[in-house]
Amino acid sequence: MTPTEIGVLVLALGGVFFAVVAAVGLVRLxxxxxxxxxxxxxxxxxxxxxxxxxxxxxxxxxxxVKAVLLLxxxxxxxxxxxxxxxxxxxxxxxxxxxxxxxx
Amino acid sequence: xxxxxxRKEMFYTGxxxxxxxxxxxxxxxxxxxDTRWIPVTGSRILVPVSESGTLRNTVAYAVExxxxxxxxxxxxxxxxxxxxxxxxTLEGPTAEFEQAHTLLDRVAVWAExxxxxxxxSVTVETGLVGTQEYLFSPxxxxxxxxxxxxxxxxxxxxxxxxxxxxxxxPLLPPLEAEVREAGLEVSEAPVQRERRSxxxxxxxxxxxxxxxxxxxxxxYLLLAGSVKPFELATGAITATVVAVALWGxxxxxxVDPVRTVRQFGRLLVYVPYLLWQIVIANLQVAYVVLHPDxxxxxxxxxxxxxxxxxxxxxxxxxxxxxTPGTLTVDVSRRHFxxxxxxxxxxxDLFGGSLERAVRxxxxxxxxxxxxxxxxxxxxxxxxx
Numbered sequence: 001m002t003p004t005e006i007g008v009l010v011l012a013l014g015g016v017f018f019a020v021v022a023a024v025g026l027v028r029l030x031x032x033x034x035x036x037x038x039x040x041x042x043x044x045x046x047x048x049x050x051x052x053x054x055x056x057x058x059x060x061x062x063x064x065v066k067a068v069l070l071l072x073x074x075x076x077x078x079x080x081x082x083x084x085x086x087x088x089x090x091x092x093x094x095x096x097x098x099x100x101x102x103x
Numbered sequence: 104x105x106x107x108x109x110r111k112e113m114f115y116t117g118x119x120x121x122x123x124x125x126x127x128x129x130x131x132x133x134x135x136x137d138t139r140w141i142p143v144t145g146s147r148i149l150v151p152v153s154e155s156g157t158l159r160n161t162v163a164y165a166v167e168x169x170x171x172x173x174x175x176x177x178x179x180x181x182x183x184x185x186x187x188x189x190x191x192t193l194e195g196p197t198a199e200f201e202q203a204h205t206l207l208d209r210v211a212v213w214a215e216x217x218x219x220x221x222x223x224s225v226t227v228e229t230g231l232v233g234t235q236e237y238l239f240s241p242x243x244x245x246x247x248x249x250x251x252x253x254x255x256x257x258x259x260x261x262x263x264x265x266x267x268x269x270x271x272x273p274l275l276p277p278l279e280a281e282v283r284e285a286g287l288e289v290s291e292a293p294v295q296r297e298r299r300s301x302x303x304x305x306x307x308x309x310x311x312x313x314x315x316x317x318x319x320x321x322x323y324l325l326l327a328g329s330v331k332p333f334e335l336a337t338g339a340i341t342a343t344v345v346a347v348a349l350w351g352x353x354x355x356x357x358v359d360p361v362r363t364v365r366q367f368g369r370l371l372v373y374v375p376y377l378l379w380q381i382v383i384a385n386l387q388v389a390y391v392v393l394h395p396d397x398x399x400x401x402x403x404x405x406x407x408x409x410x411x412x413x414x415x416x417x418x419x420x421x422x423x424x425x426t427p428g429t430l431t432v433d434v435s436r437r438h439f440x441x442x443x444x445x446x447x448x449x450x451d452l453f454g455g456s457l458e459r460a461v462r463x464x465x466x467x468x469x470x471x472x473x474x475x476x477x478x479x480x481x482x483x484x485x486x487x
Contacts, residue, residue: 086432
């Protein structure tokens with residue numbers, strides 16, 4: 001394996017790992033807000049790592065530039081969407097889960 | 104504390120210079136006219152304060168103006184005064200009095216926070232006015248304010264658009280008129296409340312048009328990946344359409360190429376830092392999520408960030424959401440409501456490293472030294 005291939009593999013594996021963490025978090029966490037954490041961030045990093053793997057695999061190609069641009073858009077849109085959801089929930093009066101609710 | 108010391112440092116130069124200048128030329132020049140003077144053109148500023156939602160921004164604006172003019176003239180002063188509507192009686196301080204003092208203390212802390220390194224050149228004072236009379240009409244308020252301004256050589260009055268000590272009746276327009284008539288320069292702080300009523304579509308300038316056209320054109324060529332005549336032609340057409348359609352919407356301020364390039368350069372420093380933060384914090388959250396006991400302790404926290412204007416606030420809000428463990432729920436001007444997943448993430452948030460980095464991007468290195476939310480909070484808890 002060439003160093004590039006190893007790099008691509010590591011990045012892709014990292015992407016898969018964080019995507020799995022996001023999925024696990026979505027199931028395990030107790031309420032909307034905490035789930036939004038998991039889906040908005042671990043998910044972003046997962047997608048970003050996967051896209052980075054794509055960029056690396058393409059090398060000097062123009063597709064690299066496009067992959068990087070996609071990456072930028074993910075960074076801009078993902079938190080905005082998470083924020084919109086959380087804000088909507090907050091305006092609906094949904095109370096966040098706290099450790100006291102556990103019993 | 105420092106704000107008490109500044110009370111003694113008075114500069115009596117401003118008024119005399121002002122007078123000799125106006126005496127020297129035509130007498131008509133003394134009239135400050137009917138036009139609203141924005142931006143402020145002097146360095147000695149009077150700011151009447153009352154409890155209002157826009158007060159924080161007004162303080163920031165007044166201090167900023169004073170700093171700017173102090174850079175040219177050497178000195179500046181901002182006096183924050185609270186007009187007390189009741190006369191001070193022998194029975195001791197009333198509830199309004201207490202309120203006024205707490206408010207002024209808060210304003211002093213804010214002003215110092217905003218002054219930063221400029222504390223030597225600009226003096227900040229707070230005080231009560233109108234303690235010897237009952238204030239009813241705008242005229243009464245104007246009288247005590249003008250009197251105070253005369254006594255302290257203040258040339259300009261900056262009004263908070265939310266300033267309304269009477270409560271129900273709109274006081275500001277007649278008050279401004281009265282103060283202006285008395286010879287002071289009057290300006291209203293351009294705070295959020297004003298902006299909310301402005302239209303989404305504004306009249307664009309040629310500079311904005313060209314900037315938008317250029318960026319669109321370059322972006323098109325980047326995606327096309329070549330500079331053949333066909334791409335150049337279609338790119339130019341597309342960029343024109345984009346620029347014509349959106350030049351009044353996308354850019355809200357005038358384009359300053361040097362500042363934009365500088366900010367962009369600092370942004371390039373910020374992005375790797377943010378990425379690194381994201382990776383670290385993601386690993387922490389992955390640990391929490393995969394831990395059998397799910398050790399989370401969610402809580403919603405609120406704080407005022409030391410960033411101003413919409414773009415930096417948006418950047419900070421998005422950065423907070425991107426950094427795992429913290430999720431921006433709501434932002435109102437500079438007031439952030441953040442949902443935090445763990446204790447660690449809360450501490451990181453109040454440590455203020457992200458906030459600092461965002462300030463560095465938009466305002467440069469000097470602004471990064473503003474204290475973190477934790478330090479600011481201790482300062483506010485300790486008003487003595």
